[in-house]
Amino acid sequence: MSPFPLEAFLTSLPWAALGVVLVLAVTYAAAVGAGTGGRARHSVMDVAWGPGFVVIAVISFILSAGEGDDGRRVLLLVLTGIWGIRLGAHIGRRARGGHEDPRYVELLKGAHGSRNAYAVRRVYLPQGLVMFFVSLTIQVGMFATGALGWLAAAGLAVWLTGLIFESVGDLQLERFKNDPARKGTVLNTGLWRYTRHPNYFGDASVWAGLFLIAAESWPGVLTVLSPALMIWTLAAKTGKPLTEKAMAGRPGYREYVQSTSGFFPWPPRRH
Known part of the structure; x- marks a missing residue:
């Protein structure tokens, strides 16, 4: 090499x-x-x-x-x-x-x-x-x-998972917002049943996947702070927190928060 x-x-x-x-x-x-x-x-x-x-x-x-x-x-x-x-x-x-x-x-x-x-x-x-x-x-x-190897293949799989979550999550949210019958309610079906932010989780996964592809060959591993900044921004700074602040007063959102994972996809909790 x-x-x-x-x-x-x-x-x-x-x-x-x-x-x-x-x-x-x-x-x-x-x-x-x-x-x-x-x-x-x-x-x-x-x-x-x-x-x-x-x-x-x-x-x-x-x-x-x-x-x-x-x-x-x-x-x-x-x-x-x-x-x-x-x-x-x-x-x-x-x-x-x-x-x-x-x-x-x-x-x-x-x-x-x-x-x-x-x-x-x-x-x-x-x-x-x-x-x-x-x-x-x-x-x-x-x-x-x-050369590309197994780590790049893993990165491609993570990237693809992220793209699916992000694009499907965006599509489901767009259809939800365009349905007059759902106005004022909370989207809790599809991918949104397993995470409150499938689009942000997908975005984070995309960058994690790109990092794995770059990290397989030196000095790509040294760029770990780049995807870390993106993921932190989405999960703890301007993504998830601001969205949840805007949604906090919507009827049913508190129950949605209690039952649904905040970021990483997970089966909903039962009450």
């Missing part, structure tokens, strides 16, 4: 960072264009989140040509592309024709002076830094020289 091409990898980092900056710039322009009443709609950032990783994966794939293992490079590119494009399309379809997300209203209500400048500091810059850091698993994996 050839040694890790450290110099080529370090050379690629500024280009990946530039890709993040371009994604943020385009997203900011789209937010201003989608706004109403002179106010930008900064929740457009959610739509760009998944595709932003795809942009980084494409840049790393191009720059790692002739350096990393081709099988791993293609696998990481394809898996990131499928996940990121599906997620962006889903959020974009869900947000089409709507208003600013309440989370962003809450986040930006303390703005002093220019609201857009405040949004750059509180929304775009933090998410851009997280995007770059989390994507290090993909970036390092693209340059890893070891």
